[in-house]
Amino acid sequence: MAKARLDVAALVPEIRLIQDAELRRMVAQVWQRLWDESAFERLEDVPVSPDTPYPNVRHIQAYVKTAVAVARIYEEVHGTAYNYDHLIAGALLADISKLVEHAPSGDGYVKTDIGRLLPHASYAGHVALELGVPLEVAHIIMTHSPNAGTAPVTPEAQLFAWLDQADIVGFGYDIWHRKVVHYQ
Numbered sequence: 001m002a003k004a005r006l007d008v009a010a011l012v013p014e015i016r017l018i019q020d021a022e023l024r025r026m027v028a029q030v031w032q033r034l035w036d037e038s039a040f041e042r043l044e045d046v047p048v049s050p051d052t053p054y055p056n057v058r059h060i061q062a063y064v065k066t067a068v069a070v071a072r073i074y075e076e077v078h079g080t081a082y083n084y085d086h087l088i089a090g091a092l093l094a095d096i097s098k099l100v101e102h103a104p105s106g107d108g109y110v111k112t113d114i115g116r117l118l119p120h121a122s123y124a125g126h127v128a129l130e131l132g133v134p135l136e137v138a139h140i141i142m143t144h145s146p147n148a149g150t151a152p153v154t155p156e157a158q159l160f161a162w163l164d165q166a167d168i169v170g171f172g173y174d175i176w177h178r179k180v181v182h183y184q
């Protein structure tokens, strides 16, 4: 049986803030394409990572809201200009590669070949470009990971890369590891 269509607007209502109707449609189309290719049967079961078994969809819901809220604050206080269409579209697509980077296995999860062989987020970045999403949005998607080979350079990509990491703390995981060095 084919999986039910995803209602992206019900999951992440901020998609409605994207002014460009064509971009909104493309974002929903990328979600649907990766969901159709995913081995998971329930979106809620896709984890942030095999070692971080927290629902990826909640991570996305939180960081899209955070990105919009923080961009508005920085715009108001610092006068920084953001392209909200690009920021929201990029945030919505940044972590949906996880739908195909991970697969359910027994009681847990494993990395798929896509997860093992390609840099994180590159799969969704390629699908997004193929479906016509602007390069600036693909930049947000493909540079957001600390392991990405290219650093974020636009205000939207730089802000989002921080907020993605901040949300890891938001749902209770510790991302800090410090090595104490004693000089004598």
Ligand SMILES: [Fe+2]
Pocket (backbone or CB within 6 Å): 094, 095, 120, 121, 144, 145, 164
């Ligand atoms: Fe990510």
